[in-house]
Amino acid sequence: MSTTLVEMSEFLQKGRVKNVKELIQKALDEGIAPKTILEEGLLSGMSVVGEKFKKNEVFVPEVLIAARAMNAGTTMLKPYLVQEGVESKGTVVIGTVKGDLHDIGKNIVKMMMEGKGLNVIDLGVDVSAEQYVTAAKENDADIIACSTLLTTTMGEIKNVVDLVKAEGIRAKVMIGGAPVTQDFCDSVNADSYTPDAATAADVALSFCL
Amino acid sequence: MNNRDFLTLNRQIIRGEANGKVLWQPRIICWYDDRRYRNEPLPAPYTGMDIRQLYDALDCSNRIYDYNSCIKLIEDSSIKRYSKKLDELRTQHFIETPEGTIDCILKKNTSNFGEFFEKWWVEDQKDMEVQMYIEAHQDYEFDEEEYNRVFSIWGNNGLGSIYFPRINVQSLFNDTMGVEGGIFALMDMPDVCEEYFKIKAQNHDRFMKMLEKSKFEWINYGDNVHCATLPPYLFEEYVLPEYQRRNDIMHKQGKFTFAHWDGDTKAILKYAKETGLDGIEAITPKPQGDVTLEEMKQALGDDVYLIDGIAAVLFDEMYPLEALKEQTQKLIDMFAGKLILGISDEMSSTGNIDRVKYVGEIVDKHNATCK
Numbered sequence: 001m002s003t004t005l006v007e008m009s010e011f012l013q014k015g016r017v018k019n020v021k022e023l024i025q026k027a028l029d030e031g032i033a034p035k036t037i038l039e040e041g042l043l044s045g046m047s048v049v050g051e052k053f054k055k056n057e058v059f060v061p062e063v064l065i066a067a068r069a070m071n072a073g074t075t076m077l078k079p080y081l082v083q084e085g086v087e088s089k090g091t092v093v094i095g096t097v098k099g100d101l102h103d104i105g106k107n108i109v110k111m112m113m114e115g116k117g118l119n120v121i122d123l124g125v126d127v128s129a130e131q132y133v134t135a136a137k138e139n140d141a142d143i144i145a146c147s148t149l150l151t152t153t154m155g156e157i158k159n160v161v162d163l164v165k166a167e168g169i170r171a172k173v174m175i176g177g178a179p180v181t182q183d184f185c186d187s188v189n190a191d192s193y194t195p196d197a198a199t200a201a202d203v204a205l206s207f208c209l
Numbered sequence: 210m211n212n213r214d215f216l217t218l219n220r221q222i223i224r225g226e227a228n229g230k231v232l233w234q235p236r237i238i239c240w241y242d243d244r245r246y247r248n249e250p251l252p253a254p255y256t257g258m259d260i261r262q263l264y265d266a267l268d269c270s271n272r273i274y275d276y277n278s279c280i281k282l283i284e285d286s287s288i289k290r291y292s293k294k295l296d297e298l299r300t301q302h303f304i305e306t307p308e309g310t311i312d313c314i315l316k317k318n319t320s321n322f323g324e325f326f327e328k329w330w331v332e333d334q335k336d337m338e339v340q341m342y343i344e345a346h347q348d349y350e351f352d353e354e355e356y357n358r359v360f361s362i363w364g365n366n367g368l369g370s371i372y373f374p375r376i377n378v379q380s381l382f383n384d385t386m387g388v389e390g391g392i393f394a395l396m397d398m399p400d401v402c403e404e405y406f407k408i409k410a411q412n413h414d415r416f417m418k419m420l421e422k423s424k425f426e427w428i429n430y431g432d433n434v435h436c437a438t439l440p441p442y443l444f445e446e447y448v449l450p451e452y453q454r455r456n457d458i459m460h461k462q463g464k465f466t467f468a469h470w471d472g473d474t475k476a477i478l479k480y481a482k483e484t485g486l487d488g489i490e491a492i493t494p495k496p497q498g499d500v501t502l503e504e505m506k507q508a509l510g511d512d513v514y515l516i517d518g519i520a521a522v523l524f525d526e527m528y529p530l531e532a533l534k535e536q537t538q539k540l541i542d543m544f545a546g547k548l549i550l551g552i553s554d555e556m557s558s559t560g561n562i563d564r565v566k567y568v569g570e571i572v573d574k575h576n577a578t579c580k
Contacts, residue, residue, distance in 0.1 A: 015396060056476060059440035061392045068393065099320050104388055104438070126319075151525050151557040152243075152320075178497060179522055 002032060005041040008073075012045030015065025017072045024076050034080035039117070042073045046115030053112075054198035060108060063197075067111035074114075088119035090208025093135045093171070094145040095127030097156040105177060105197070106147035112201035113145075118208065129159040136164075136171045142208045145200065146190075148177040158188040165189075172207050176200055215270035216365040222549060223368075223427055223465045223487070223514065229545045229579045233572040234270040234367060235565050236517075236555040237263070239321075243558035246321050252562065261362055267562070269569045272551065274429075276369035279356040280419065285346035299327060308342040309335060321558075331385040334401050337394070340385055341405050344412045349419035356424055369424065372431035374416060376455075377406040378439060378447045379432040388438050395443070410451060417458050427465040429490060430455075435472020444477050449484060456485030467516050471554040473499040478508035488514030493553040494536070497522045502536070506543050515544045517551035519568070524552065524560035530567070537568050541575050 004027045011019040020042075027037045049066045052058040092113050096106045103125050110120045121139055123131055132144050144164060146157050157180070161173050172191035175184075185193035191207075194200040219234070221227040241251075241260050250256050255263055264271045284290075289305040298317045303310055314328040331340050356369065363369075375383055381391035381402065395402050420428060430452075439448065452468070459466045467488035470477075474492050478500060481489060489509070494502050497520040509515055518540045523533040540550060550572060556565065 059436065059476070060388070060438045061395070061440060061443065064389055064392050065396055101318065101325050107389070151522060151527075151559045181496070184527070 001040055002027065002030070004030060005032070005037065005044075008037070008041035009045035009048070012042060012069045012073065013049055013062075013066055015062070015069050017069045020069045020073045021076055024073055028080065034077050034084050035086045038074065038077055038081065038086070042070050042077075043115060043117050046070050046112075050112050050115055050198040050201060054196055060104070063108055063111060067115065070111075070115060089117040089205060090142040091119045091121065091139050092143040092145055092204055093121045093123060093132060093139060093141045094147070095123035095132060096125040096147045096149075097153050097160065098126055098128045099156060100148050100150050100153040101125045102147075102149040102177075105149065106145075108197040109145060109147065109176065109200045112197045113204050116201045116205045118201075118204060129156070129163040132160050133163050133167055133169065136169055137167075141171045143174055143204050144171045145174045145176075145204070148175075148180065151179045154179055154184065157184075157190065161188050161190050174200060174204060174207075212365075213268065214365045215367050219270060219368040219549070220426065225546075227546070227579075230576045231541055231545050231572050232270055232367075232549050233569045234272050234549050234551045235267075235568070236272055236552055237267075237560075237562070237565060239555045240558050240560055240562065243321050255562065261366075264366060267565050267569065269565065270367040271363065272370045272429075272549075273359070273363045273367050274370050274372065275359045275363065276356065276425070277371050279352045279359065279369075279423070280371060281350040281352050283348040283350055284343070288343055288346060301328075304330075304339070304343060306339055306342045306346075309339045311336045311339045311343075326387060329385060329387045329390055331394075332390060334398055337398075337401055337405055341408045344405075345408050347412055347415070349416050351419050351423040353424070368427055370427065370429055371425055372429050373455075374413060374431075376430060376432050376448055376451055377409055378443055379434060380409065381405075382438060383433055392438075406447060406451075410454070413455065414458075417455070417462070420459070420464065421462050425464070427467065427487075428459060430466065430468035430486075432468050432470070433472070434468065434470040434474070434477070436476040437473050439477065441476055441480075444480060449480055452484040452486060456487075460485070467514065469554075475499045475504065478504065481508045481513050482510060486513060488516045488547075488549070490516035490551075491554045492518065494518065494520050496520060496528075498553065502539055502543060509544075509547070511547065514547045514549065515540070516549045517553040518544065518548070519550065519552050521552050521554060521557055521560070524556045524564045526561055530564065533564055533568065534571065537571050541572070545575065 004023055008023040053063055094110050110122055113120045123135055136144050146160055148154055157175050164173055174192045175190045176194050182193050192203050194203050218232050222232055287307050291303050293301045295301055299314055301312055301314050303312045311330050313330045315324045316327045317324045331337050382388045456466050465487045467490050468486050469490045471491035492505055494500055519536055
């Protein structure tokens with residue numbers, strides 16, 4: 001792999017926005033394809049952060065600053081990617097369920113999914129089943145991802161699953177959050193429960209391939 | 210009124226004079242207030258009761274944070290606060306100072322009495338300088354009359370409890386900038402953050418001076434620590450030294466100190482003894498948190514009190530009563546003597562209130578075996 005891309009990946013892991021942008025320009029000047037820069041420079045760096053996060057070797061701050069660097073990089077690369085006809089690997093509609101206003105966990109999952117090259121549409125917090133389904137239809141989403149931190153709002157996940165089935169849309173429903181378990185996932189017939197953000201991103205990618 | 214003297218037992222336990230007895234002190238305010246918000250009557254036999262009567266009926270102690278109203282914040286006259294209602298749910302609050310004005314937007318929840326930040330007070334260095342001015346010009350007073358008023362309601366149900374303002378990084382995350390803003394600030398302008406933390410520590414010195422004159426015997430550092438957002442390197446750099454400094458002062462005043470660590474704690478529990486804290490509140494075990502009871506015991510040893518300890522989800526009917534019984538009994542067996550038993554963090558509004566009474570019966574059985 002190009003040393004420029006290796007350096008880019010390392011700076012991304014440290015959250016160094018300025019260095020990442022400089023190296024993107026350098027890579028473009030060296031004639032490296034935008035898709036290669038995205039995958040081997042940016043996404044590979046975010047993937048390392050995701051793996052370390054899964055093993056509790058890094059925590060939310062490191063993920064946030066790496067994601068900020070990745071976003072700066074992808075924004076810079078976007079016109080080149082469009083020109084090259086590079087598409088995202090899949091589309092996810094994400095939100096925290098109705099009645100729940102916690103967003104940090106959801107935001108981390110979003111960053112991890114973006115770090116896998118997925119297009120993530122963030123509906124925010126307090127999202128109703130109807131809002132998930134409408135957004136999934138409008139964007140032909142592969143996945144609806146529901147986050148909840150409260151036992152009081154877990155029941156809302158079932159409403160989302162039921163509406164998805166009733167409307168017959170193709171999106172898989174992924175769920176997560178502190179009180180959620182595999183047993184709960186099975187009981188509401190959701191497609192996947194994941195215990196952490198990095199695993200959620202891996203599973204989401206597998207659903208899109 | 211229930212005549213059980215939980216206050217004395219509370220005091221005896223934190224002084225190490227309770228001969229292994231345990232106090233059952235569950236926090237159920239969320240469960241209670243959510244019903245009040247919905248105008249929903251309490252289930253029988255608690256229908257029509259207020260929170261004080263409910264604690265009596267449940268035959269348990271409350272960690273009485275109503276005493277927070279006894280601490281008066283005094284601000285310099287150069288600081289002006291005002292608010293503007295934006296719509297039915299959102300209010301914009303302003304603080305005007307000679308250094309400039311900062312503002313935040315708070316939005317009311319639609320399912321309970323809570324509200325959350327839609328826009329945080331501090332977004333950049335200029336806002337931070339205003340925040341520093343505010344905190345440098347604040348002081349605190351203990352209101353004894355108010356203390357006596359709250360005592361007249363709660364009496365011997367438990368020790369008066371108050372929250373110490375949040376510690377440096379946790380305040381940045383929870384009070385002024387939000388987690389994301391705070392993390393970026395620590396990376397982008399560490400010197401400014403550190404200057405802010407110094408001013409905050411001086412503010413807290415004035416808080417401790419006020420506490421010296423107060424009647425409070427135990428002080429809760431209401432920090433809402435979660436190791437996913439406060440990882441070991443931030444804990445070691447900012448929080449640990451400030452806990453140590455603060456606890457030295459508080460212990461000279463004879464106060465019992467404990468901190469509220471209500472998120473994941475596995476990565477930082479190893480610092481428990483080093484902090485100088487007498488206890489830690491709300492450590493949440495599996496199946497809800499990320500630690501086992503054995504890991505908690507290993508970290509706290511026989512030195513640090515456990516305040517709470519039962520995972521809140523076990524009060525929900527999705528878990529069998531047997532799971533609650535098992536965790537309660539194990540906590541008592543492992544921590545009695547250094548235990549104020551409670552719910553980590555609070556009972557959810559989906560919890561079954563009868564389970565609160567059930568735990569009380571287990572505790573009473575245990576206490577009957579102590580001298």
